[in-house]
Amino acid sequence: MAANDNTREALETALANLVHQVDIGDYRDAKGHDLHNNLAFLQAQELVDRYGLTHEKICWALDECNGDLRQAAEKLAA
Secondary structure, eight states: OHHHHHHHHHHHHHHHHHHHHSOHHHHHHHTTSOGGGOHHHHHHHHHHHHHTOOHHHHHHHHHHTTTOHHHHHHHHHO
16 A cells, blocks of 8 residues: 555656646647657656556546646556
């Protein structure tokens, strides 16, 4: 259980950093285009690599939770 709590807390912090540093709208809008020059994509790629997520799942969680990063992190950690 503690490992899952640690993952959720780490995800929440990473999501907060992502939301703070980049425009999530740009991240969503750039999907399907050349993303390698998109700062939002590059920031999110770290989450994808570290936690085995997909960009679609990150967008889904952020949309589902209406900006509640704790709730989004819980969904992603589940």
